[in-house]
Amino acid sequence: MPRGDLNALFPEDSSSSDEDEFGERGPSDKDTIVAIVSGAQQGAVSIIRLSGELAVHIAMMVFRPAGTEKLSSKEKADWWPESHRVYYGHAVDLMGDVMDEVLLMAMLKPRSYTAEDVVEIHTHGGGISAQRVLERLMEIGARLARPGEFTMRAFLNGRLDLSQAESVAQLIDARTVAAADSALAGLQGGLGREITAMRQECVDLLVELDARLDFDEDLPPLDVPALVERINQLTQRLEAALATGRQGQLLRTGLQVALVGRPNVGKSSLLNALSGTERAIVTDIAGTTRDIVEAGIVIGGIPITLLDTAGMRESVDLVEQIGVERSLAAAKQADIAVMVVDAEAGWTPADDDIFQQMFGSSSSSSSSSSAAGSDSDSGLGGGWGSGDGGAAASSKRGAAPALLVLNKSDLAAKQRQQQTDGKKAQTGSKKAAGAGRGKKAGKAAAAADATAADTAVAAAAAAAGVPPAAAARFAAVVETSATKRQGMDSLQDAVLQLADAPELARGGVAFAVNERQSEALINAREALQRLQLSIAAELPLDFWSIDLREAVLSLGEYDVRYLSDETALLLGSAVVGAYALQHLMAPHSAYETYWAPSQPYSAATTQYNGLGALSMAATTASVARLPGNRTAKKMLLKVTGASWLVFGLADLYYSRTGVNNNGGISAAINVSLGSYFLFKGFQPVADGKKSG
């Protein structure tokens, strides 16, 4: 879905001009645009943002700064906000009547989110005030911004590159802290560095090969084993980067986990236990849950939607029957199906029916579906799926990876104790089956080992009478006792393992490739695999270069300039000119973006640069509480200063790496401003204007 996100970033079709809405002239990038950017939620404060050439002029027709009532009309007309300074005043309507008490902050170009003049007006929340001010601004001449248009302008004006713009969308859409961290890392360009480095390695290899086409005699013989080793390492790095993609996907879209099983095996209890709520009604009556109950939880930073489904049974009750059908459909579309079995009752024929309905009759499907679970290709390609993509992927995969939960384990254990040792032999054979399955399932097997290493659990699976064919379908078997809240950690771990995101559980997230990027990485990896085949087949050198070039192309626009240092070539030192390719696929994706069909409205409306917000909020707060505690204000300003400093250093980095060619200037401004705030303390409130 990052492809979807990509389009959602700039959802409007550039050729469409909604003339009815925007007057005779179609919307243009020169218009001054306006929108309520604080989102639909009812907060205490609403923020209206204006961006464009006339932003300040338009805002001035609505804003009346406090303390200017006594001034002459000429002085009033001369009043003009300074950049990056917060003003208190009133929003007034056409007749000059006050609509609301507001704060206004102007951020003059180029130091604003869109690199145009930006004015933000903070009104009271609740919707009405903001709406009135917005309407007034539109009357004066601002155009309502289309979804994502602020970020679009930031992109068009070179303020953000595409990856960063994508990261903004991810940041806004982030549902968990881990997801936000990952998006922020993307915004700061960690991913680009890694891809640049890998591409550079490919280019180096290519130079080495190409040099031999023309200057074979002058160069030392090609060290093929070393070359192969470098290619292997490169492949591993590609794999590692690809793995982040899957994690990123998880962080962005989360997982749907469906609990399925017979009535009254404890699915609802399990949902309550996992979510720590009493979301689902639990009774001893079979068939209590008649429709799907959802609960949102977070496991290891991944947002997870738990679906409690109606217990599946033949029922004469029409309502229950519909519930069962819907449950089955929902469970089949979920990313992970958790089949809950009553450990005490063991594997019953009814369980078998459900198993067949859910997972098909063929036991051979186990290997293929397990492979789907552990193969990053299909995982990335299909997506873990929210929305249509995920559903499509699920149906393509056949059935989702599955876990088996033996609930009511406390009761079962009691029962087991009463049994003799006579079944030990059988247990052993089941364990062997489990091991065999582990090999097939790859990483999922690790999950099985981790969670089911305990002999008791394996034994429980066996003891519960789960037939080997069915057991093989499950990536892991977990014993729980929902009522006693036992085994919840094991179940969470098993879900994470199955999602192939054990790293997430530990909370370490650097950056994550999105789908656009992972497609490129996959192409590069495939090219390298073909290259390895060519080398193995002892094809001539110039064939090697074809696939190596493919890898370079996949990792970014191919650059012929590597041959420009011809002396270096001749002398055999494969010195390559400096590459400042922070954002490799940008040319390619710029094409894609602009020629992509328009996408429906998305959540990307309220683009907000996280760091910008932080520093602005700090400034705002400190000024808004002018009569307040000096120390607190100092602290706030220091925070602001630190943020600017970070911005500045980032700009400096970008300018050094060629991402933002104006970075040098903004770096200087940001660093100096930041240092000023940070080290000189309180006075700078008045000096904020320097930032313009």
Place this chain on the structure above:
Amino acid sequence: MEQLPPPQATARLQPLAAARLGAKTLLLTLNLDRIAWQPCNPAVGGPAKSQLVHEVDALGGEIGKIADRCYLQKRVLNASKGPAVWALRAQTDKLEYAATMRRVLEETPNLYIREGMVTSVEVDSNDEVCGVRTFFGITFACKAAVLTTGTFMNGQAAVLTTGTFMNGQIWVGRQSMAAGRAGEAPSTGLTERLVELGFETDRLKTGTPARVDKRTVDFSGLEEQPGDDDVRWFSFDPAVHRPRQQLSCYLTHTTAETHRILRENLHETPVYGGWVDAKGPRYCPSIEDKIVRFADKESHQIFLEPEGRSTPELYVQGFSTGLPERLQLALLHSLPGLESCKMLRPAYAVEYDYLPAHQCYASLETKRVKGLFFSGQLNGTTGYEEAAAQGLVAGLNAARRAAGQEPVVLPRESSYIGTLMDDLVTKDLREPYRMLTSRSEYRLVLRSDNADRRLTPFGRQLGLVDDRRWQLYQDKQERIDAERARLEAIRVQPDHPLAVAAEAVSGQKVPAAASLADLLRRPHVHYPLLQRHGLGAPTLDFSAGSEGVPVGSSSSNGEAAADAAATTAAAPSAGSGGGEQPPAGEQQQAQVLQQGAQPQAAQPLATAEQEAVEIDIKYEGFIRRQAKQLQSVAAKHARRLPDDLDYRSIQTLSMEAREKLSKIRPRDIGQASRIGGVNPADISNLLVYLETRRRTSAAAGDSSAAQQAQRQLSRKAQRKAMVAAAMGEAQVSGSERGSDAEAAAAEEAAEAVAAA
């Protein structure tokens, strides 16, 4: 189906069409006797350069044919590497080469040759070229015809191809004299005029080694390098495929004594002595450069190459030097076999003016003066082949301009010629540019063997390919396609002797009912193996004496044929530019083709054609992948950049990018991305800028923008067609559009002259 046109129509040039176009061409040269003179190594081809020659030939150019007719020895280089880097190299007879080329020029209708030194380019008030003026005060107006070192067309076009002559200065040690090359006066005054017109000029340097008398060389201890038994050809025209007797080259090497002399006298050379600072070609370094650069190498190979059948001169390849003449003989004597040799000409270096080619469009027309084209060493290249390629492009476009047609640009992805043009006008070259295999990103697609498939249809559209060549081309493609289909269709059982043999050489098991193509895809299985088992096509041999008769292997009467060719080459009847193909030969050939048209039977195929089929089958996957790369990059890069773009005002570009883009003014995104100092982030920002601009102009409903877009579209279509052709998918109508071929050919010829 094989009705070849009657002999009259096979004349290479069509006076009628030419007269109709009115592209009268004047070749002005400093010395009529030095047309197509090879002042350095009399050799044509070599890695990457041979591709250029094949491509020029596919477009109807002359260099390949002349090289085929005048060769002393031919070898295929890089034969152990992949087919993309195989390279044909011919040692040529320099006297015969010049004489043959001059005769071609003389016999070309509408081409006028005159001796004279151009000292000025006349430019009218529209910044359009309107004539040239010679030293002796004659002005050749553009409306009529003209040039020295250049050519002129009816209409307003002039091509400058000054080679090393503009303010040429030759050096032997510290001694120097004004000369274009040894024994020839330089051209003076023209540089000053060009500077006056606002052109930027600079100096380059190149050099040539000494010549020795082969009668004084002891070859007994030297390694002989004979020519290939199986002679290959540059030209796709079988009329020039006449095997001749070959002369051998010999291999010697530098010794410790050589290195000692050089090291002790480095200060005596112009470069290390510091009195010449022009940049020389790194790829053709002088022997002192090699000693300095590869200090740890104890010995360098030196080739002794004959310069002609009628001269005892030997070219000492790899031994050019700037040492004073008094030291040169001692240096030569330090080489094994040359201990008592006599030197016939000393080595010298030459320094000359060139005009950095970013001042030209890829059509080689200058950006500053309309109708003025620069070509050859003047643009900073080195080598006859590079010069021929440029000559073709400049001549073609000059003729098109004369006829009021749009210029034609060969896209980089289409050919080595396109790559050369793109590099020249894009890169900031500060040393002589030589074509290298690694300069092309798509070498497996841009092979020698398929140069005609890539370019001949295009040449036909442009009027560069006459009816006879077009027919030959179509017949050849038909043969190749039929053979390919046959190889895919015929299957053999694993117990067939061929399958057994294939299994043995490849070490891979042959499955049941494998097609011949499947067998060819196996490593180490080659076409001759099929022939040995009676499943290959018979070899079609076009060579003289056995013309049109399919034979199992190469003809055994090569010597006689060579002799015949050698003698006829001196006589005007056989090798001239007019009706090259004897009518009798054509008829015979037609018969053979008719025989071959019978269904099911394998049609006879020339060796090169068998090889082309084999390459296409064997490396199909790679070719397809590279073609895909080519296509996707070409599509991305084809986006035109507006001519009126003010790069300096684009704030999001780095300062360096703004400067470089303003200077080069690239024609499309691809070219922009290849400019040094313009990094991908700049390209990305440039695209964004263009998009912003497009949105703005779209909103404004700018009709002129729409017009421009339309014009760009047609260019885009043209480019697309070229790329398609490069990928072997070309389907070109056989419409005859007259011929400005003489302009191109003459230009190419003039170019070879100038290069010399």
